[in-house]
Amino acid sequence: MTFHISRRTLLAGSTATAATLALPRGARAEGPLKVAYVYVGPIGDHGYSYSHDQGRKAVEVKFADRVKVTYVENVAEGPDSERVIRQLATAGNDLVFATSFGFMNPTIRVAKQFPKVKFEHATGYQKASNVAIYNARFYEGRAVIGTIAGLMSKTGVAGYVASFPIPEVVMGINAFTLAARKVRPDMKVKVIWLNTWYDPGKEADAAKALMDGGADVLVQHVDSPATMQVAESRGAYAFGQASDMARFAPKAHLTALVNDWAPYYLERVKQALDGSWQSGDVWWGLKEGMVKLAPYNPALPENVRAAADKVKADITSGALHPFTGPIKDQKGSLRLADGQRIGDADLLKMDWFVEGVQS
Template identity: 65%
Template sequence: MTSIITRRRMTFGAAAASALPLLGRGAQAQAPLGVGFVYVGPIGDHGYTWTHDQGRLALEKEYGAKIKTSFIENVAEGPDAARAIRQLAQAGNQLIFATSFGFMNPTIQVAKQFPKIKFEHATGYQRAENVATYNARFYEGRAVIGTIAGHMSKSGQAGYVASFPIPEVVMGINAFHLAARKVNPNFKTKVIWASTWYDPAKEADAAKALIDQGADMITQHTDSAAPLQAAEQRGVFAFGQASDMSAFAPKAHLTAIVDDWSGYYIKRVKEVMDGTWKTGDVWGGLKEGMVRMAPFNPAMTPAARAAAEELVKGITAGTLHPFTGELKDQKGEVRVKAGETASDEILSKMDWYVDGVQA
């Protein structure tokens, strides 16, 4: 079952009223498990939020009438997030997924007020007895597309449309650039910050500006297909974000990093149902299937395809790591020693760019 919250955008008050829990001991025993989601963007972005909502829909398919899902979309990172999360808690949801980095502090805040409710926060690092964290190793996919860009770029320059300088985004930029430089040591990665997760006009303008500066490869960590469409119009190649976006730019779209949250959501809901849910941290990537690569465009050269496939195999097998040293930052300071790999702790707090990133 799906709460009416999912049918259209609603005010916080109206949404809360639409999902009031059933009253009485008998009714509660038979009531479906309430599972709520808080989204930073619209479910129609065909990017990050869309993939989380695909996970929610997979839950409904898996459990049917045993659960009742609801969501609130377009929630700003800040005070609005606390209100949205609290609304879902007051509406009777027993498990709430807050799906953006900027929801971290609001999730912790609301979780203290509702100790019997389970909360999950995506891409963050703060946990509590009733708050777990989960993330996908997007950087693994970005290393793959960086490898492709290194092989395919004629100008030796890529443009990167980025959202906000949080660790998740910074490590993606670094992984992309390091992989491209392994192919072409003179490769350049120029970054424009859009300061938004979803704004098609701003994203398109950023992509066009990067193309004007010489980039013939466009990649992004924003959620609309606008950068891809700008690349298609200008006759350069690009990569999708979070889902297969080839339908929006069939010529430009070389591949995309695909986020798949379905398995994780199904597992965590089952654990709430059978009473085995515990707090913790999960960070899955290509090996676990939380990150996948979209089909490769036939326009890719044989060398680019072979290198990309080899990298996917190596990362999946654990024999290759995108952040293997020696790695220096923009100031020349060694951040990861030769032969070592960056720990998850380093990655989760990454606030520096590798040498050569123009950001």
């Protein structure tokens, strides 16, 4: 059973939830487990919110009438998200998944008011006794596509359409650049910041500007397929974001960084149902299957496939960490010595760019 509640309805205090608003804070009514998802973009973005929603659908299929699922899409980070998350808790939801980085502080504040409600926040770093955090090692997949980009580019310039300069995005740009420069030392990565996760018009304009600046390979950390479509129309290569976007650009799309949240959601809902749920901290990647690569474009040469597969296999086995020194930053200063690997704590606060990034 699924309910789609619009952001406007929640913020207006719709009478649709009047019956449940009378429940005591944190109380759970008898019956199905009530699970809610909060998305920063539309579920039709074909990117990040879409990939989370595929996980929600897997929960519904697996648990059927044992769960009652609600989702709210297009929730802006900031005050709006806090009001939405609080309304979902007030409405009697037992488990709330807040899926964007900017929902972190609002989730923590609401969780303090609803100690009996379980909250999960994606891509953040603050926990509480009733707040778990989960994240994907997106940067591992970025290292694979960086390898492909370095081998496929003719101009030696990649264009990166980026959302916000937060650690998740910064480490992705860096991982991509490091991998590309391993196979092509003169590779440059030009970045345009949009300060939005989803705006097809801005994404398309940025992609065009990057190509006008010499990029023949486009990468994105925004959620619509607009970048892919620009690459397709102008004969460039590109990589999808969060899901397989090949249908939007069958010639340009070389592969995509795919987020598979379903196994995590299935496990956490199961734990909420059987009473074993506890706060935790999960950061999974290629090894665990939370990060995957979409099928390669048939036109990708065999040597490029082999190089990408080796990077993927070595990361999965632990033989390779994408951030292994020597690594210099944009100013030429040594950040990691030869053989040194950056730790997770430093990755999660990364605010500097490696050599080769033009941001």
